[in-house]
Amino acid sequence: MTTELSHIRSSFAAVQPYGTQVTDYFYEHLFANNPGVRPLFAAHIGDQRDRLWAALGALVNNIENTETLTGMLQNLGRRHVGYGALAEHYPAVGASLIASLRHFAGDAWTPEVEESWAAVYGVISTTMISAGEAASV
Numbered sequence: 001m002t003t004e005l006s007h008i009r010s011s012f013a014a015v016q017p018y019g020t021q022v023t024d025y026f027y028e029h030l031f032a033n034n035p036g037v038r039p040l041f042a043a044h045i046g047d048q049r050d051r052l053w054a055a056l057g058a059l060v061n062n063i064e065n066t067e068t069l070t071g072m073l074q075n076l077g078r079r080h081v082g083y084g085a086l087a088e089h090y091p092a093v094g095a096s097l098i099a100s101l102r103h104f105a106g107d108a109w110t111p112e113v114e115e116s117w118a119a120v121y122g123v124i125s126t127t128m129i130s131a132g133e134a135a136s137v
């Protein structure tokens with residue numbers, strides 16, 4: 001887990017200077033590969049782009065703070081039910097997130113870093129999906 005955390009931190013730090021270029025790349029990648037999810041997002045995603053970036057930073061900063069992290073993800077998961085996000089959308093979002101990080105991380109990206117992000121995204125999405133499902137029954 002320690003190695004996993006150092007992978008997440010080092011690659012996120014490498015990507016950080018690119019700021020919202022990363023989220024622009026993310027949305028282009030997501031909508032090009034999954035045009036079906038485009039209508040879920042408001043026509044102008046300017047604010048949303050910044051919120052997604054802020055949320056990612058907050059998640060990485062709290063990655064060792066399990067209680068805070070879980071609470072943040074549960075709230076986020078419950079709000080996503082209202083956005084029309086379905087469990088089956090999560091792998092597509094994860095694939096675009098990883099593609100974006102890989103694109104900007106340069107030498108900080110290795111197969112091990114990618115595995116760590118896939119593992120962390122798995123925990124993030126499972127927590128969000130379960131909270132969303134519990135809220136909708």
Ligand code: HEM
Nearest residue numbers: 037040041042048051052055079083085086089090093124
């Ligand atoms: C790790 C997974 C995800 C994270 C960290 C994340 C993060 C966020 C954040 C921070 C917001 C801003 C609003 C808020 O805080 O409630 C947001 C909005 C939104 N997200 Fe996500 N999200 C994730 C997965 C998904 C998935 C799988 C979908 C499904 C397609 C999705 C669709 C949306 C939509 C439609 C909005 C509202 C956008 C709008 O108002 O135009 N998200 N997301």
